[in-house]
Amino acid sequence: MKLYNTDYVITEIKDETKIKLFAENEYYDKVQIAYFDFYFMEGWVMDLKGNKKEVKRHSTIMNFLFKQNLNLGWDSRLVEQAKQNAKQIKSDEAKRYKEQLKEKDEQKASDMINGIKNYEARYTNICKSVENKTDEELYHLVVNTFKHASKRTINEVLNIIKSYNDGSVAYLQNEVTEVDPVIKMDAEATETITMNDNDTPEVFHLNNNTFNTYNEAFNHAVQNQITTTKILSSKHSTMTNERLKQLEHSYIFDKVNMLHEDKKDYFDYLESIPNSLDKENRYYKLKSWIERYEAQQQRQQEEKDRIHNLGLEASKTLKYMVENGLEIKENESYVKYYLNGQDVHTWFSGISADKYHEGIMKIYNSYFKKSSDKEVV
Template sequence: MLKKFNVTNYNEISFIQSEDQPTVLIIAQADEYDYSYKYEIGRYDFSTKEGYLQLLNGTRKEYKRFNALLNNFFKYNEYFGWNSTIVSNCKEAAQQTTVSEVIEEDTTEVIEVSEVIETIEINQTTEVNEVVYIVGNRTFTTYTEAESYCNESDFDPELMIIEVATSEPLESTTIEQEPTEVYYVYNTTHNSYSEAYNYCIINDYPVTMILSSNYPTMNNERLQQLELEYKFSKHNMNITDMKEYYDYIMVQHNSTDQLERYSKLRSWIERYENKQIRIKENKEHEKEMAIQINNMLSDLYSIGMVKKDYENTSVTFYYLDNELIYNWSSGIPTEKMYNELTEVHKRYYNESKAV
């Protein structure tokens, strides 16, 4: 029976919105013997931006970004199907939740910051002498802290940081905040995917260069580097870069650019992995032949064969009853020596045992 600690595949996965916590997405897997039973193997709370997933190696991994959690399923099955409506419902529930932060200067001075969807409302009833910096639903007391948070989250500090002076009383001041998700195309920033898409079409850029600020494992500089490798150095692209670019391309919107890169990268990766399999098989084959060569030499030594090496030559000679029965030169391929020695072994050792 399926248990959390022994998840070995991601078959029969379903997404379920929690009834008592609508911001929570429950990831369930049907029991392989009775599909009517479902077990929770992961969850993600779109309000707190925290979640976990039981991995196939038996460990549990915590996640701060939903896309990073979701990528596990596509790595296991590139055609993984998931219910985007359920996910959207959880996101919408999270957006409707009011998040408040209270910053205390002392016991008599309090600043309360509340965020509802994309609107931040600041209410101040007492006068304080300070400036706060707001990024999304986060408030910082210094610009350096706010700028550091933007850099870690791939946000543009100039767009995302709002400076609020609190030296004078404010009454229900409403600040319209930029959307928390923006889209990058090379060195430009766009507020929506459609805007970024149109920019790519007009400038003849690959649509795959549209990078969401919420994408967990790629930044703009790295994406440009991988695209350059793909276009101009594809034959020198190492397998690590191929797989990194493939993982990114795999979850992008369908387009001619996406399908082309997906197909080529997948083909290159499969070709590389098949080559590595052949190399491993050849090494195993050579190792087995080397073992057999040693066994055949031991057999021949057991019936009186002797080995002789001579100076100034790289050839080794083997004699049986003063008869030269085999010789080999340094550098001979293992397979050639194996084939030759097999004939010698059959002729002398097998015949001697048959007598």
């Protein structure tokens, strides 16, 4: 027996980006046969025997249904609406992410410029570390780091560094620019090494290479167009080089199917390393995915709890009614309830928990509630 027919599919939209597909069984009860989330690009479809198959593309669902019935009727407008909603949400998130990047870079720039003007050692050491670079090398270093910065900001960063090294910083106008994470990392790495007095010296791994300082590893990554998040300190408390390679590979080549635990491990690692453009790009994407996934899991758990509570209430109510005269007769595809020989309700296999609960409570409210002075327990 087919669980549902494929003459027409009812489409419903939920939470903006999710669609649910329903069909009717031979008793005209609505049965959910598919689900898809266009934000996470995941869902499932149920065959005619009730077996569910997970899918990563909405077209897989439709191809399956069209195989059952080439003349299948369905509402494509809601599907398109869910697609557009997901696209808009992702677009809005990308805009917010770029704004956050710019705000952080501007603040770093302000800190650096003010630090140099106030002759703070942290920032004057940065200037000294790039003193021998040519104008072109310094320009590329800054531009490569501040991909989201304005030209004005980049010029101000260059001018403040060169002016300090030329001995003319005191004559600069009080302008605010942006800090260079590449250069800023040099200072942070120096501080870290200074504070490290363990017997084993700290080194930094990058793919199969090892460097004595973070600065060396970072510059090597920039020059060879290697993602800077691959730089791993030998002193890191939780991450190993092999584990980081595995997480990097999963993120780059299969981020959609990346396990939630792996996403969390990678996110925690990114939180622990120095700031860079590569880090921030991945950090905010992972943050958004993790928050959405956990919110989705919470909603699913709440729905499971709701269904469970409905089942408990229906079971207790049914037990009370059976003890007070209700008879149950089961068939292969349906169940009938009798009271004093009268057929009072019928439900068919495949109905939802809500429909089942609704039917049980309807019997109780119609035939038992008036004669009962206490609640069902």
